[in-house]
Amino acid sequence: MNYENILIEKEKNLAIITINRPKSLNALNKATIEELNHLLITLESDKETKAIILTGSGEKAFVAGADIKEFSNFNTSEGSQLAAKGQELLFDYVQNYSKPIIAAVNGFALGGGLELAMAAHFRTASSNARMGLPEVTLGLIPGYGGTQRLPQLIGKGRAMEMIMTAEMINADKALDFGLVNHVVEQSELLTFTKQIAQKITNNSSTAIGKAIKSINANYRDGINGFHEEIKCFGECFDTEDFKEGTTAFIEKRKAEFKGTI
Template identity: 55%
Template sequence: MYTSLLVTTENNICVITINRPDKLNALNKTVIEELSAAIDKVNTNSDIKAAIITGAGPKAFVAGADISEFASLDAAGGEALARRGQEMVFSKIENSSKPIVAAVNGFALGGGCELAMACHFRLAADNARFGQPEVNLGLLPGYGGTQRLVQLVGKGRAIELLITGNMIDAATAQQYGLVNHVTTADELLNKTKEVLTLINTKAPLAVAGCIEAANAVYNESVDGYEVEIKSFGKLIATADAKEGAAAFLEKRKAVFTGK
């Protein structure tokens, strides 16, 4: 089904691997289209509770976009490219009701850094490198990088990274708040699966509600507090909330069904 991705599902966790190691897993039209389809599968398949996005090989998560696709674009074409990618992949990941986490190995540059930032959170191998080097091409990030980098690391650090084009290592990325955990390359996927396995024991509707309400912080068109209040009201009437309360009072582990 896919020519540029490897997609496997085990224990309710879907692992999406961008599989162009000879091109350092660079994003091109095909990768964007296939990522969009894979994320749709995550969102619609009831057997999948969470997903991981990673890159094939030891060198790169995604080392950027395929620059050869830029050469013939005019202003309208460039705007269409950025809008299409954001709508098909980056915003779709961010707004997924299921946790989608980046496991970053090696270079996450340009569109690769943007892809990692679109995920709900990030884990990194100690060999990971993050950066937005678009200024070196006379460009700026086009897949939400200017917005999400500010949200994650703060305006001053973000602008410095954006306008120098400098890379930061995994330890610095963790210090900045860009990644949650740093581990060895060998342990990266296992650690990511461990975190998601814990999340998958929680009530799925509550997890989705947390993601939606947290995203509302940065959505100026909605009142985040109102999103939270309404979501709390909906959740308290669910079977999972009744089960959670009963399990707490009965001093047993809750069994959630997503209803």
């Protein structure tokens, strides 16, 4: 598939996806969501890729929201379908992705952009980053998981205030709230995030996939996270990575994980 709205770069076991719509501040439209879905499906089956960084092109924005022109005339049914399809193709898919996805937030992450960053497994940010959910200024609410993920990350009260006031917060406040893990200068953001990703790729990708599944289970209705952890923990014992990891530990050498079951 030829991508018109995203760029892909690979460095060893790391894939860097850049949303590339600079004229619209990398706003998410239907085509971009579909391209991201297609690429993520491809990378999930790529054994060489062990971690993914998701970022935006240019210095102004990670993703400055959704493309409002695409849904300005929608009715109730069409709006519901828009949210459901987007969550299925991208936002829920990213959250439950078996390989770690880090959002490197450069500049504005607003509306659907912040929702995409929150769907990632964790976030780094540039010092000039600005984040917010301004949907109520359009007569809408966040529709790509923002009302659910923001309270999980920063607490109900803070999320209520951010959503109802539609105000943006800066990178330092996002760090204080726990919305992002690290803040660095924009010129250092990608290099810094790559360093974290490389540390991840040194570890067992099968174990990391099980850890993602176990952690996410705590946020799913009707699922007992502790039971899911026990199940995933047990499944690790039947993997080649477990055999390699324990053997390397006993032999006092660095493990060479292949990410196979």
